[in-house]
Amino acid sequence: MDFDQPPVVRVTADRGRLDPHEWPMTVPAVDQVVRRGLDLAPGVTFLVGENGSGKSTLVEAIAVAYGLSPEGGTRYGLHSTRATESPLHTALTLQRGIGTGRWGFFLRAETMHGWYTFAEDHGGPKDPAFHEMSHGESFLEVLRTRFDSPGFYCLDEPEAALSFSSTLGLIARLHDVVSDGGQVLCATHSPVLASMPGATILEVGDWGLRHTTWEELELVQHWRRYLDDPRRYLRHVLD
Numbered sequence: 001m002d003f004d005q006p007p008v009v010r011v012t013a014d015r016g017r018l019d020p021h022e023w024p025m026t027v028p029a030v031d032q033v034v035r036r037g038l039d040l041a042p043g044v045t046f047l048v049g050e051n052g053s054g055k056s057t058l059v060e061a062i063a064v065a066y067g068l069s070p071e072g073g074t075r076y077g078l079h080s081t082r083a084t085e086s087p088l089h090t091a092l093t094l095q096r097g098i099g100t101g102r103w104g105f106f107l108r109a110e111t112m113h114g115w116y117t118f119a120e121d122h123g124g125p126k127d128p129a130f131h132e133m134s135h136g137e138s139f140l141e142v143l144r145t146r147f148d149s150p151g152f153y154c155l156d157e158p159e160a161a162l163s164f165s166s167t168l169g170l171i172a173r174l175h176d177v178v179s180d181g182g183q184v185l186c187a188t189h190s191p192v193l194a195s196m197p198g199a200t201i202l203e204v205g206d207w208g209l210r211h212t213t214w215e216e217l218e219l220v221q222h223w224r225r226y227l228d229d230p231r232r233y234l235r236h237v238l239d
Contacts, residue, residue, distance in 0.1 A: 059156050106156075
């Protein structure tokens with residue numbers, strides 16, 4: 001029996017709990033996961049795709065099914081300002097790795113301001129004053145103080161607050177997490193973040209989910225062409 005497993009091995013779903021004609025089942029990536037399930041590899045898995053492709057919906061649902069707060073944070077500090085999550089998590093079942101713990105953290109870019117307030121109201125005297133930091137500094141401090149043990153870490157577009165150099169710092173932190181036995185599921189638009197060596201990349205789109213490489217990502221190809229000649233793209237949007 002294999003005891004060297006990641007915190008989450010596989011995601012399955014009860015199709016009967018969801019209306020196939022209602023969102024989020026109308027999103028191809030969500031429909032694929034519900035019908036076929038999703039195996040999660042050890043280490044880091046990136047979901048990369050356009051807005052509305054379903055990558056954030058999947059990360060959110062898997063995080064909540066694991067027991068993490070839907071607005072960010074751990075399983076021990078559930079808080080809510082306005083419930084907007086999809087019903088997908090109610091249909092998901094996570095196959096956990098044998099012998100793994102239950103620690104985890106959900107870093108969700110759009111709701112971290114509310115989590116900072118929760119953390120300052122309920123944290124200890126040595127906790128950072130997140131609201132006194134810049135957007136990027138506070139994200140980096142969360143990575144330093146909360147991504148500090150083996151567990152399951154979900155991130156939704158963490159690059160939103162980070163500069164180029166800080167994104168490289170995030171890659172280094174994720175490398176440390178994985179080296180310590182942690183597992184990461186991350187939705188991103190960043191070609192820099194997605195270039196992390198050894199990561200599994202799932203491209204999300206009208207086709208659902210497909211395994212790909214960094215070089216083959218549409219995102220990377222668009223950025224390369226844009227940086228080579230911005231006018232190639234701008235003439236279409238500014239004409």
